[in-house]
Amino acid sequence: MSGTATGTVVGKDGCENETFTGNETLTVCVQDTALMDAPSTTLGEQTISLKAGQTFPVKYSVNYDQEKADRLPEYGFTLSARIEDPSGKLLYINDTRTSARDDKIEVKKIYSLGLQKMSGDRRFQYGDVTAEDIETFNKHKEQISQAVREKFPWVPADFELKPVLYRSPPACGKIEDFKVPLPGNKFVRIQLTRGGYLYHAPGSEPTQETTGVYIDDTLTSSADE
DSSP states (O other): OEEEEEEEEEEOTTOTTOBOOSOOEEEEEEEEOOOTTSOOEEEEEEEEEOOTTOBSOEEEEEEEEHHHHHTSOGGGEEEEEEEEOTTOOEEEEOOSOEETTOSEEEEEEOOSSSOSOOOSOTTTSOEEOOHHHHHHHHHTHHHHHHHHHHHOTTSOTTOOOOOOEEEOOOOSSEEEEEEEEETTTEEEEEEEEESSBOOOOTTSOOOBOOOEEEEOSOOBSSTTO
């Protein structure tokens, strides 16, 4: 038996009136995200080729496995939406949990040039990534990639890790937190620690700490969790 999730994909955070070139593809999935430490399971999927000149909102209608959906807790029955270019580069994504019973999915633009608006104090609140943030992340990408796949072996080797949110809480040295999408509409917090000094015995010289990478054990269904 199949069910159907219908609604619209809309832009947010300044991309509400974006116009598509006709090369983009929208993918909407109905998912089982009940297990927070594992990739989601797709219950249904629709792929939509966007037309030149098309704008938000974009309608979707996804058929899904009703029997499996009925066994899920409410929090684990969700929707995801992503828009990619022909090369598979991610252009837009929903970064908040969206129930499959909702009729609207909000997506935000993935910026690569640091042109997005910033709001709040990024020492304590996550904000959109800037070009400088992406440069920092990419500088340590090999180390980050290795750490992510050691923690989550199910992440494919060819899956591109790209941060969508950033903050830098006060600390001795520098701490930088990135929220990064993983396959199956999951998000992980990746922390870089740089600078500061390692503990040293009295009378000895402190040794400056190298860059460390910490991968959070807990995955979330949205970037803002």
